[in-house]
Amino acid sequence: QKEVEQDPGPLSVPEGAIVSLNCTYSNSAFQYFMWYRQYSRKGPELLMYTYSSGNKEDGRFTAQVDKSSKYISLFIRDSQPSDSATYLCAMSARSGGYQKVTFGTGTKLQVIP
Amino acid sequence: NAGVTQTPKFQVLKTGQSMTLQCAQDMNHNSMYWYRQDPGMGLRLIYYSASEGTTDKGEVPNGYNVSRLNKREFSLRLESAAPSQTSVYFCASSPRGGRSYEQYFGPGTRLTVT
Numbered sequence: 455q456k457e458v459e460q461d462p463g464p465l466s467v468p469e470g471a472i473v474s475l476n477c478t479y480s481n482s483a484f485q486y487f488m489w490y491r492q493y494s495r496k497g498p499e500l501l502m503y504t505y506s507s508g509n510k511e512d513g514r515f516t517a518q519v520d521k522s523s524k525y526i527s528l529f530i531r532d533s534q535p536s537d538s539a540t541y542l543c544a545m546s547a548r549s550g551g552y553q554k555v556t557f558g559t560g561t562k563l564q565v566i567p
Numbered sequence: 568n569a570g571v572t573q574t575p576k577f578q579v580l581k582t583g584q585s586m587t588l589q590c591a592q593d594m595n596h597n598s599m600y601w602y603r604q605d606p607g608m609g610l611r612l613i614y615y616s617a618s619e620g621t622t623d624k625g626e627v628p629n630g631y632n633v634s635r636l637n638k639r640e641f642s643l644r645l646e647s648a649a650p651s652q653t654s655v656y657f658c659a660s661s662p663r664g665g666r667s668y669e670q671y672f673g674p675g676t677r678l679t680v681t
Contacts, residue, residue, distance in 0.1 A: 462607070486668040497571070497657050497672030498610070542610070546668040552598065552617055553668040559609035 457481050460543055460558030469567050473530040477543035477558050480524065484545040486553060487519045489528045492540045492560065501541075502528070533565045569593055571673035573658050579679045580648045588643040588676050590658030597663035599641035600625075600670065601633060603654040610657065616641055618663065648680045 460477045467473055475489075486505055490498035504510045507521045516529040526545075530537055540560040546553035571592045580586055592599065601613040602625075612625030614633040622633050630652060632644045641660075645652060655677050659670040 460609075488668060495675075497659075497674050499672065500669060503668060544668075550617075551664050553665065555612075555668055555670065557610040559607060 455480060457556050458543065458545060458558045461561055462559055464562040464564060466564045466566060467533055469533060469535060469565055471533050471565075473528075473533050473537070473563060473565075475528040475530075475541050475543075475561050475563070477526050477545075478524055479526070479545055481545070481547060481556075482521075482524075483547040484556075485548065486546040487517070487526050488544040488546070488555075489515075489517055490542040490544055490557075492542060494539070498542055533563075535565050535567050538564050571658055571660055571671055573656075573673035573676050575676060576674065577677045579681065580645075581681055582649060584648050585644065585646050586648065586678075587645075588656055588658075588678075589640070590642065590673060591640045592658075592660040592671070593639065594660060594671065595638070596660035596671070597638070598661045598667050599635065600659040600661070601631070601641070601643045602657045602659065603627065603652075604657060604675075605654050613643065613656075617667075648678075650680045652678065653680045654678060 488503040489501045492498040502517045510517045514531045518527045542560045543558040546555045574589045600615040602610045616622045616635040619638045658673045661667040661670045
């Protein structure tokens, strides 16, 4: 079993829809929870991060972490065609003096105009 | 600010050939990483360098070597390329220690080994 599980999609939604992207994990030691966005043929870019449980909002994006269920979500409100990308969840746990990061396989999102 | 740069962008190798992938960052980050990304496998860590002068193996180090040339540069070498090393390779950097979850990626190198 992988430490981080993510549905690969693809997920196709109409412009303006609310998008929900999710990951589950098995390692209780994870402390930081991140979402990266990767456009086609580009490197991933950090979208948001959350420390421990709770919600974090940044514009149209909301990240949620439920450590009791080992479940994290990214919500995108009023989705735009420019949001079409692959979204990677990532989680980190302390390992020696640094945070070791484990990535999900990514969910491909397409927003149809 | 260029961020993280990688060269080359594309490369085709024959089995058994060697090559070095170059990476540089201008964000004064302490830590640098090499990942490979394959369909259905996600990003897998090959090697990392927590700080200048140190390197450590990641999840999939076999067939690769690295050099942390200075604080800015971190190179990945394939000594004898194999078809299983066909992949997209990403270099990343991060601030030190407790902020190493905050990783910044380069544009990638697409490598095909025939």
